[in-house]
Amino acid sequence: MKNVLKSPEPDELKNYKMRFSSQFSRWANLQQNKKAYKSTRNTLVSDQKWLCAYCEIDLHPKDRCIEHFIPRHQSTRENNCDLDWQNMLANCKGGMENVDVSEEENERRISQPPNRVACCSAAKADFIPDGKLLNPLELPIFRLFRFSSLDGEIRPDENACENAGIPIEYVQFTIQKLGLNVQRLRNERVAIISEITQELDARDDGLINPILLKKQIASERFGDGKHDWPAFFTTIRWILGEGAEKHLTAISYLG
Ligand SMILES: [Zn+2]
Numbered sequence: 001m002k003n004v005l006k007s008p009e010p011d012e013l014k015n016y017k018m019r020f021s022s023q024f025s026r027w028a029n030l031q032q033n034k035k036a037y038k039s040t041r042n043t044l045v046s047d048q049k050w051l052c053a054y055c056e057i058d059l060h061p062k063d064r065c066i067e068h069f070i071p072r073h074q075s076t077r078e079n080n081c082d083l084d085w086q087n088m089l090a091n092c093k094g095g096m097e098n099v100d101v102s103e104e105e106n107e108r109r110i111s112q113p114p115n116r117v118a119c120c121s122a123a124k125a126d127f128i129p130d131g132k133l134l135n136p137l138e139l140p141i142f143r144l145f146r147f148s149s150l151d152g153e154i155r156p157d158e159n160a161c162e163n164a165g166i167p168i169e170y171v172q173f174t175i176q177k178l179g180l181n182v183q184r185l186r187n188e189r190v191a192i193i194s195e196i197t198q199e200l201d202a203r204d205d206g207l208i209n210p211i212l213l214k215k216q217i218a219s220e221r222f223g224d225g226k227h228d229w230p231a232f233f234t235t236i237r238w239i240l241g242e243g244a245e246k247h248l249t250a251i252s253y254l255g
Contacts, residue, residue: 001054001180002234003139005255007047009085012039017083027072027082041066044090050228053089053136054120054178055185058231060092067091067121069135071128089136094122095184119179127177134174140164141254144171147238149197152189154180154235189235196221196239214243225251 016036020029031037044066050059053067067089068081075081095118117123129135134144144164146157156171175181196217203213218240221230225248230236237244 001134001136001139001145001174001178002051002056002143003141003255004048004053004089004136006086006137007043010036010039010043012036013083013085024077024080025083026075026080027068030083040085040088041090044088048090051231051233052092052120055092055180056229056232056234057092057185057188058228059090063093065091065093065121067124069129069137071126073126074128086137091121092119094118094120094179095182117179117182117184119182119185123179123182124177132170132173133177134166134170140166143234143237145175145234145238147189147193147235149190149193149239152186152193152235154185154189189232192232192235193239196236211241211243211246214240215246216243218244218247219250222247222251225253 013030013036016030016033017025030040041064045059045064048059051057052059052064068084068087069089070081070084070087072082081087124133127133142160142164144157144160144166145154147154154175156168156175158168161168161171199217200210200213203217204210218236221236221240222233222244237248240247
């Protein structure tokens with residue numbers, strides 16, 4: 001999980017809200033308005049550079065949804081969380097292993113538990129954030145997590161949490177509540193850690209400065225920050241350590 005930098009509310013969403021300001025318009029109503037809905041979804045996805053706001057897998061067109069950080073059942077006429085731009089994040093659907101299915105089939109599969117252990121918004125479900133659940137919109141730009149190269153587990157980075165003034169138990173709570181250590185995600189992290197470790201070994205000629213090598217690989221993986229981020233951004237950032245930080249500073253990384 002990394003911080004998310006949100007752009008201003010899309011005009012289509014703003015206009016929709018103005019048009020229906022006298023009504024208590026809910027999420028399902030907005031979804032009927034294809035223009036406003038698509039613009040909202042596409043802006044979220046592009047702000048997040050195609051990564052799920054919680055688990056950081058790629059947002060496949062058949063495996064994405066809009067997450068409301070404060071659940072929609074908390075909406076009132078006066079405080080409508082359904083249509084609050086700052087309350088929205090783009091998410092994966094929480095555990096699709098095979099996305100090569102129709103949209104309807106996808107919906108059917110994920111709505112029929114217990115076929116797999118859910119993560120992200122599917123794991124969070126109707127939970128009402130109580131301050132302990134970290135919001136990607138409010139995270140610092142530095143890395144708050146570290147990983148196990150043995151089993152791909154995500155853990156709080158204690159020093160970073162302390163520097164950010166974020167209680168370690170909040171980070172642990174967030175990991176647990178969002179199911180960020182389900183086996184599927186751990187396996188994918190182990191694979192990326194192993195791939196990059198092998199790449200580092202293969203390209204280490206004994207002469208190159210190790211941090212420079214990591215910076216080079218970070219530059220190839222992350223690019224200039226104007227395009228999609230690679231899946232498991234934070235895991236890659238952790239493996240490449242200081243090299244990654246140097247590259248992210250060079251491209252003025254903000255989220
Ligand atoms: Zn996810």
